[in-house]
Amino acid sequence: MEKKHYERPHIVRLDAGMPSKAGIRSEQLPTTHIDGIAVTELIEKYGSPLFVLSEKTIRSVYQKAYKAFSTRYPKVQFAWSYKTNYLSAVCNIFHQEGSWAEVVSGFEYEKAIGNGVDPKKIIFNGPAKTWDELVLATENSSLIHIDHLDELYMLIEVAETTSQKPRVAIRVNMDTGIYPMWDRFGFNYENGQAWDALNKIMHSGKLELMGLHTHIGTFIMSANAYAVAASKLAELARSLQQKFNHQLKYIDLGGGFASKNTLKGSYLPGSDTNPSFNEYAEAISSALINSHFTPGELPLLILETGRALIDEAGYILSTVIANKRMSTGRRATIIDAGVSLLFTSFWYQHQVSVAQGTSQYREDTSLYGPLCMNIDCIRESINLPLLNVNDHVVIHQTGAYNLTQWMQFIHLRPNVVLIDEKGEVHIVREKEKLSDVNGPELLPEHLAKIN
Amino acid sequence: MKINHNLAVSESGFLFNPGSGESFTVNPIGAEIIAMLRSGKSRAEIIDSITQLYQVDRNSFEKDLQDFNGILKTYNLLEKDE
Ligand SMILES: Cc1ncc(COP(=O)(O)O)c(C=O)c1O
Numbered sequence: 264m265e266k267k268h269y270e271r272p273h274i275v276r277l278d279a280g281m282p283s284k285a286g287i288r289s290e291q292l293p294t295t296h297i298d299g300i301a302v303t304e305l306i307e308k309y310g311s312p313l314f315v316l317s318e319k320t321i322r323s324v325y326q327k328a329y330k331a332f333s334t335r336y337p338k339v340q341f342a343w344s345y346k347t348n349y350l351s352a353v354c355n356i357f358h359q360e361g362s363w364a365e366v367v368s369g370f371e372y373e374k375a376i377g378n379g380v381d382p383k384k385i386i387f388n389g390p391a392k393t394w395d396e397l398v399l400a401t402e403n404s405s406l407i408h409i410d411h412l413d414e415l416y417m418l419i420e421v422a423e424t425t426s427q428k429p430r431v432a433i434r435v436n437m438d439t440g441i442y443p444m445w446d447r448f449g450f451n452y453e454n455g456q457a458w459d460a461l462n463k464i465m466h467s468g469k470l471e472l473m474g475l476h477t478h479i480g481t482f483i484m485s486a487n488a489y490a491v492a493a494s495k496l497a498e499l500a501r502s503l504q505q506k507f508n509h510q511l512k513y514i515d516l517g518g519g520f521a522s523k524n525t526l527k528g529s530y531l532p533g534s535d536t537n538p539s540f541n542e543y544a545e546a547i548s549s550a551l552i553n554s555h556f557t558p559g560e561l562p563l564l565i566l567e568t569g570r571a572l573i574d575e576a577g578y579i580l581s582t583v584i585a586n587k588r589m590s591t592g593r594r595a596t597i598i599d600a601g602v603s604l605l606f607t608s609f610w611y612q613h614q615v616s617v618a619q620g621t622s623q624y625r626e627d628t629s630l631y632g633p634l635c636m637n638i639d640c641i642r643e644s645i646n647l648p649l650l651n652v653n654d655h656v657v658i659h660q661t662g663a664y665n666l667t668q669w670m671q672f673i674h675l676r677p678n679v680v681l682i683d684e685k686g687e688v689h690i691v692r693e694k695e696k697l698s699d700v701n702g703p704e705l706l707p708e709h710l711a712k713i714n
Numbered sequence: 715m716k717i718n719h720n721l722a723v724s725e726s727g728f729l730f731n732p733g734s735g736e737s738f739t740v741n742p743i744g745a746e747i748i749a750m751l752r753s754g755k756s757r758a759e760i761i762d763s764i765t766q767l768y769q770v771d772r773n774s775f776e777k778d779l780q781d782f783n784g785i786l787k788t789y790n791l792l793e794k795d796e
Contacts, residue, residue, distance in 0.1 A: 266766075266769045267769065268768070268769060269743070269768040269769045271778040271781070271782075272741065272747050272778060272782040273741045273744050273782075274729070274739070274744050274782070274786065275738060275739055276736055276738050276789060277737045277738060586781070588785065591788075592784065622741060624739075
């Protein structure tokens with residue numbers, strides 16, 4: 264006689280009424296495939312845990328975002344925010360789609376050049392550019408976004424030594440009605456610092472003022488904040504026009520659009536509550552079109568959107584290592600992907616689904632990673648089916664910031680694969696080996712032997 | 715492992731504890747185990763009969779049964795002397 268399929272015994276108390284911390288949706292259907300490829304097959308071939316990126320999703324999300332803006336505003340340019348995910352394969356998908364590069368360090372700048380980006384289409388942001396980096400960016404006619412007065416003065420000196428005139432914008436910070444207000448970067452609008460810096464640039468005659476930049480924060484849930492930012496930058500542009508008869512080429516509103524992830528502490532999923540590209544585009548385009556610019560003068564609108572373009576395309580596949588119960592009776596499940604791979608679990612309630620069919624039973628579970636560290640918690644509370652050791656789970660929307668902020672800690676980092684639009688799987692970053700960690704180390708001679 | 719005898723258990727896996735007024739749902743295998751406990755079966759008998767019926771090895775099931783026992787205890791569904 265064929266034995267029956269086994270599921271571990273399970274009992275759960277019914278609490279009437281209130282949604283629990285685990286949220287009101289019971290966590291959804293299993294994710295057995297990604298872009299048509301079976302999760303089990305991916306893990307068999309490339310190991311567990313495994314980062315998976317969908318080229319199809321990257322392109323379709325980009326195209327949706329581009330369309331939201333280009334149907335409302337005549338000149339739109341995205342610049343891929345390298346720090347969000349600078350795997351070259353990912354960057355080049357965005358570049359193929361038409362994105363420029365937005366970088367915030369010499370390292371990222373070199374990476375963009377290495378990817379073949381036209382240096383004129385690299386935006387160099389950040390508070391810590393060195394003399395040499397400024398010289399290089401100037402000679403390459405890249406767009407340098409000035410963060411503070413010391414940089415402004417250094418760049419005026421750089422300009423004395425270079426054959427090209429630096430092409431610049433200033434970063435402006437401002438009150439857009441959101442909290443916290445990011446005033447750490449750039450020049451403040453309300454107290455006149457920004458206008459002061461613009462005057463210094465214009466009077467110096469040494470720099471070519473191309474545009475204005477702001478990045479008002481990240482995961483901004485209010486589309487209206489962008490309307491406020493766009494109007495304030497348009498005001499500065501008007502003042503420049505009036506005083507210096509100077510026309511700006513672009514207004515760069517930075518990044519910060521919310522992805523569809525769910526912030527910790529929210530009862531409703533982000534996919535229901537976060538503004539869409541259309542809402543952001545409507546707010547920004549209306550603010551610019553309704554400002555003083557005549558149709559012929561409308562500046563290029565640059566967007567440095569990061570997480571909203573890439574979160575959805577990233578998955579982490581992981582395997583159940585153990586089930587246990589806490590002293591309180593709570594279910595705890597340990598999986599082989601931890602916070603060292605999933606930095607964003609500190610902010611997001613990442614959706615986690617199972618990779619195989621299950622019964623309808625769910626239990627409120629704490630989901631832990633494999634690090635021997637108390638902070639290694641992927642979800643404090645999530646309704647999961649009854650998982651067995653060696654079952655697979657899929658962590659969703661992990662494309663932004665994790666592949667740049669992950670760290671080699673306790674475990675070596677796993678393979679990263681990209682599923683292309685034809686369903687072919689490519690390793691785009693190989694899993695680490697001991698020699699990758701030991702390689703840069705040097706042992707002083709007296710420590711070379713331990714006995 | 716002795717189950718509280720006052721519990722009302724329905725066919726569909728709905729369980730009611732009149733002592734506390736609490737309700738529970740239990741999956742089919744959990745319901746089977748509870749039924750065996752109510753009929754006075756021993757731990758070893760339960761293990762024998764489940765591993766004969768289901769695709770599970772003895773070790774894994776013993777571990778899961780112990781875990782199940784723990785949660786029944788947390789929910790005060792076992793006789794007090796345990
Ligand atoms: C200057 C700048 N532009 C763009 C971004 C991308 O932001 P986001 O991922 O929130 O869209 C950042 C992120 O911090 C940034 O600092």
